[in-house]
Amino acid sequence: MGTRTLVSRVQLNRPRGRIIYWSVLGLTVLVFTLVFLGPLYMMITGGLKSTQEAIQDPPTLYPHHVQASTYHTAWTQLNLAKLLLNTLIYAFGALLFQLVFCISAAYAFSKLRPILGNAILGAMLATLMIPAMVLIVPQYITAISLPFIHINLLNTPWAIWVPSVAAAFNIFLLKRFFDSIPQELLDAAGIDGAGPLRVLWSIVLPMSRPIVSVVSIFALVAVWKDFLWPLLVEPDPTKQTLNAGIYSLSQGVPENVLIAASAISAAPTIIFFLFFQRNIMAGLTAGSLKG
Template sequence: MSDTRTLINPAQLNRTVYRVVLVLAVTAFTLAFLGPLYLLVTDGLKSTAEAIQTPPTFYPHHLEPSNYSDAWNRLNIAQLLLNTLWYAFGALAFQLVLDVAAAYSLSKLRPVLGNVVLGMMLATLMIPAMVLVVPQYLTVLDLPLVHLNLLNSPWAIWLPSVANAFNIYLLKRFFDSVPQELLDSASMDGAGPMRTLLSIVLPMSWPIIAVLSVFALVNVWKDFLWPLLAEPDPTKQTLNAGIYSLSLGVPENVLIAAAAISAIPTVLFFLIFQRNIMSGLTAGSLKG
C-alpha cells in the first residue's frame, strides 16, 4: 500500500492545531482570571463619575492616583493591616500546634475510637459555614464553663480557626505516609511520642505545613462576615471588614482603591509560594 503524499504533513497539522487550541485556551483563562484584577486596579485610578459609569470604561480617561493615598489615610488601612497580620499569624500558630497534635495522634498514636472521631470531624465539612455562624457567635459571646465574653478580642478570631477538619485531614494523610520503621527505630532508641514528632515527623512535613500555613493566613485575610461580627470595634477589625465599616461617606473610587490595596498581599503571597502550595498538596499522596 503506497503512502498518500500531501502538501501538509498530517502530524505537523495535528501539532499546529494543538498549539492553536492551547494558546486560545490559555489566553481565555488568563483573561478570565486577570481581567477582574485589572478592572479593580484601574477603577481605583478613575474619578468617581467614571468609576460608576455604565457601561464601564476599559481604562481611566483621567488618572487620579491620589485615590490610593486617600484610601490609605481615610480608611486607616495601616492599622487594619496590622490587625489582620496579628490575627492571621496568631491563627496560624494555634493551628500548627493543635492541628498537628490532633493529626499525629490520629495517624500514629491510634487512640481508641480514633476513626470515629476522624469521621465525625470530616462530617463537619458537609455543614455550610453560614449555618455555624450563630452558634459560633453565641459561644464567643459567652464562652462555656468560664463564661467569658471574647468579642473585640483576638481570641474570637483565633479559637474558631483552630477547629479545622480539612487541615487535620491533610496532615493525617501526610503522617500516614511516614514510614512506620522510622518511628519504630526512634522508639527503640528511647524517644517518646513527643520527641519522635519533633525530631523525625515534623522535619519531614515541611511541604504540607507550608501549604497549611498559606491556607491559614489566606482564610483569615479574606474572611469578612466573622471578623465583622466578632470585632464590632472598627479599629480592631481585619482589613476587609474594616474597609466596610469605615466606608460611610467615602467615594466609590476611593473604596475601590482600598479594595485593590487589600487584594495585593494575597496575590503576591500566592505568586511567591505557588510552587510550595502545589508540591505540598501532592506530598504524601504516594506511600513509601
C-alpha cells in the same frame, strides 16, 4: 509504547492538525486568563479612575485620566495601616494555634491511634459538609459566652483565634501526610528512647515541611479573606480586619477610593502566592516517600 494523549502524534504532524491544536490551546488559555485576571485588572485600574469614571456604566477598560493619588487617599482616609496590622495579628495568631492543635490532632490520629480515633476523625470530616453560614449563629452564641467558663470573647482577638482551631480539612491533610511516613523510622526512634513528643519534634515535623507550609498558607489566607465573622465579633472598626474595616468605614467614601482600598487589601495575598507558589504545589503533591 508511546504516551497516550488526547491528540495523536500523527494528527499533530499534519499542518491542519497543528493549526487546530494550537488555535484551540491558545483560545483556551486566553479565555481562562481573562476570566481569572479580568476582575483583578478592573479592580486595580478602577482605583486609578476618577469617581465619575469609576461608576460609569458601561465601565471603561482603562482609566482615561489616571489618578494615582487615589491609593494614597484610600490608605490614609480608611486607616489601612491599622487595619493591616490587625489582620496580621489575627492571621498569625490563628496560624500559631492551628499549627499547634492541628499537628497534634493529626499526629495522634495517624501514629498514636487512640480509641475511636477513626470515628472522631470521621465526625470532624463530616462537619465539612455543613455550610459555613449555618454555623455562624452557634459560633456567635459560643463567642458571647464560652461554655463552662462563661467568658465573652467579643471584641478580642480570641474570637477569631479560637474558631480557627477547628480546621478539619487541615487536620485531614496533615494526617494523610503523616500516614506516608514509614512506621519503622518512628519505631527506631522509640527503641533509642525517644517519646512521642520527641519523635514528633525531631522526626515527623522535619519531614513534613511541605505539607506544614501548605497548611500555614491555608490558615493565613482563611483569616485574611474572611469578612462576615470578623465583622460580627469585632464591632469596633479600629479592631477589625482589612475586609471588615473597609466595609465599616465605607460610609461617604467615593467609589474609586473603595476600589483602591480593595486592591490594597488583595495585594498581600497575591504577592504571598507568587513568592510561595512552589511551596503550595510541592505540599499538595507531597504524600509519599521514596525509599
